[in-house]
Amino acid sequence: MLPEEVILENIGSWSAKLLRQQMCSNKKLSRLSVDPAEVEYALKFPSYATLERLEHKWSIEHFKTQRFQMLKSAYCSPPRANEDILSLAADGFSSSQAVYQQELEHLKSWVKEVRLDELEFVKVMPLPVLFSAAATMFPSELSEARVAWSKNSILVTAVDDLFDVVGSREEMENFVALIDKWEAHQEVGFCSEVVEILFRAVYDTSNEIGAKAAEVQNRSVINHISELWAHTARALMSEAEWRMSGNLPSSMEEYMVAGEPSIGLGPIVLPSLYLVGPELPEDVVRGTEYGEMSRHMNICGRLLNDLRTYAKESGEGTINSVPLVADLRYGGRSGASSIEAAKRELSRTIEASRRELLRLVVRDGGAVPWPCRQLFWDMCKVLHLFYLEEDGYASPKEMMHAANAVILQPLQVPQPFGAADE
Template sequence: MALQGLSSAFLVTALPRSSVPLERNHNKSFATQRSVQRIKTRATIINQDSGAALRRNANYPPSSWDYDFVKSLTSDYTEEKYARQLDELKDNVKRLIHAETDDPLAKLELLDTVQRLGLNHRFQNDVKQAVDVIYNNINDAWLSDDLYTTALQFRMLREHGYTVSQDVFGRFKDDTGNFKANLCEDVKGLLSLYEASFYGFQGEDVIDEAKAFSTACLKNAVQQGKICPNMRAKVNHALDMPLHWKLIRVEARWYIDAYEKEQNINSNLLNFAKLDYNIIQSVYQKEVSKLASWWVETGLDKMSFARDRLVEHYFWCNGTVPDPEYKAFRDMGTKVICLLITIDDLYDIYGSLEELELFTDYVDRWDITEIDKLPKKLKTVLLAMFNTTNQIGYWTLQERDFNIIPYLSKQWTYMCKAFLQEAKWYYSGYKPTLEEYMENGAFSSAAPMVLFCAYFLTADKITVEALDYVDKLPSIMSCSSLILRLTNDLGTSSEELARGSSLKAVQCYMNDTGASEAESKKYVDSLVHEKWKILNEDLLGSHPFSEPFLTANPNLARTTQSFYQYGDGLGEPQNWMKDLLKSLLVEPFTLNH
């Protein structure tokens, strides 16, 4: 298979271990226990691909995208005239945000609208300043018995870094400690309470009760059909997925349409949102078009055992760091994800255990001098990994004056060892406990690799201290990684088991407890909610990072939930997933004139 586009000029030889300062002590259980010499000896008998007929195949459907079409994506909104129009409208929106008002609720609603329209990247500092003003002027008079106002305030303040007490909801409880029954008639307030409840921390029982209460009441209101169509659409949208779990660009697409149907809308704000969406879409089109050319040139789109999902992989990076200026991450991060998904399928489906141990050893030593001992497809994938890593390393050296290759190669090692552990479980028939599975699953999710790239490809200055912190997989990263792992398992476990993959979280819990599949899925879903609570608190804590890396952590979790909301949106792409991607990458808004 041709490796066009993978320049041999970037090939590297082995790096001495002393040049790789990062070591994960929690990876000891992943290490291959066999000696290197034993692997080398066995390699002589697996070099031939004569056993290919015996290999498993996941029979993944082909890409739902025509790459010639993707490469041809273009937009009129790259023209300078549209940028000038945006600048003219921007001043009007900024004046709205900073206008003095005696109605803090109206200002909060405006700020919420600006964010949901996808405009926070244009007005992030302005919105934060306005929220700070509101917080500093809160008084007891505003802490009224209005559920809608209190919940909106709670959500917005927590979103912007204020640890507001759950006690603000105490006034909405009766003498028995339950939420008052008459609140079920206040659909607008319930919807606000529901959205606020997803910003809770661990141990906040009132917030947990608020989530259960508002969810039940809203579902009942929809079933009874007693709410107007416009409100019913909002409630269904929220019940489908809470705002806190939605991606900014995905929510913007829906909310722009919803906002246009509202009464008393601000036309300047609406027009700005549509034009901004179209201009950003034109940036994304250039990026994904270029990546489609790269992907086809590598030849990896022809790997029949692996998922060919270039556009979907771009969406992972787009969702994680969507702001236009971070194109380097979306470009190189997408290349990394394309490779890691191919490697994941290689470990899950295609390779024999002996081949996978040898592959892992080469990655661990970061040495391809004996690559010819591998079958052709494994050799092709390994060479693509080395070449792409060094291309990224070259960019980082030129743009950031930092040699990232020793650190990035270690991330590949961590991931491959986690994949290998799952392969060993499969081939030995071992059934891991849920605890064992989750310990390994944080790494096999490949989220740490994506987040590692999100740090060094967006940081203005890369530091060894920050890299060391990332390497320890702090809570803010491990929670995002486990949300990815568990949400993936809920959306794909049955299909992946049918393909011959090792057990997933649901089956591990069933084996641990004897619970039914339905009970186990409910438990795994509850773990997702718990990880979000920890992540919420982590985002308000102290850490050596700034944006966009901080938001990249919850954004990676949000991207996962977009992929697996209705099933396996990656392995088995459905129309809903392609429609979402088309709205993000292909279909602009019609502007009002």
């Protein structure tokens, strides 16, 4: 951590402590013209777990158009100007929301088109996955990138369930072979209808996204997209082998070789980068900067998932880094203190990767264009929000509430100042 970061960290800790103390006294907060609800929101969601569009809605619905005095020297714009600002913000949000709703209907149709609805084990949840894209890549013109992100999120979840839940060894090996062959998949054939549906969904959707990306990038990118899927499938197969054989990785390094790509963020985020706008030459997507941002994003995703799911996965025989670290470094997973020590170590690793990713994203220069770098950070924030308390897919209530707020629920715009008196 840089010296400047230590100072900022201390300021953040001090201000959070002060706000928590003053939350006990609304009188103190009101004297500073601070909305207690705003303070509560800021304390609940750290900056690395906030999504812009969700914050935009909250800010619009809590915007105060009347005059207020914040300390003696504060400048206050007149109520009419504030009302105009509120109206513009509300119109912009509502227009975007209409686009998101069209995208949601498209996703529902696509699920049926690629036959994912025929697979009973697949968690088809278009609303929360679209939310994760719309809450970060919110401008209307990024529709193609949002849809690609959402489709691949659903596909990654479906493929993960094949390897973790329902697939036989034959089906898993068949799927990996098909992905490896890609264009020549006819040489492999399908061992089951489940594998055929999943592979064709991945293959057809990837080619569709690749064709749109080629128009933006002025070159073919399908080879890179297929490589991302192959890397993910092989990693999932490695984890399945550990589970079926009962063998454990001998180190965290060995675990993360499979664990980083198996979280499936590569096929979700990286194809979307091609649709954001700036051109990404081949040497850039094969370069060190791109690889490091991808690695730190994957580390955050894998370890956040492990921290929230280790109890469930341990019962299922799935390899998870929490008990693995407890076994390797803290005397075994049987003791609660060992598990807690492992969780603290993994939390420190997440924090270090999150800081390094942010440093790579915001630094001046770099080969990867800034709008593309931003997507790595967007996914990192999505992951921290989804896993803020527990596995997002295991506790959908909170996420569905947020998804509805951004995509479906109309704004509750505050009344203009004085309107109630008219």
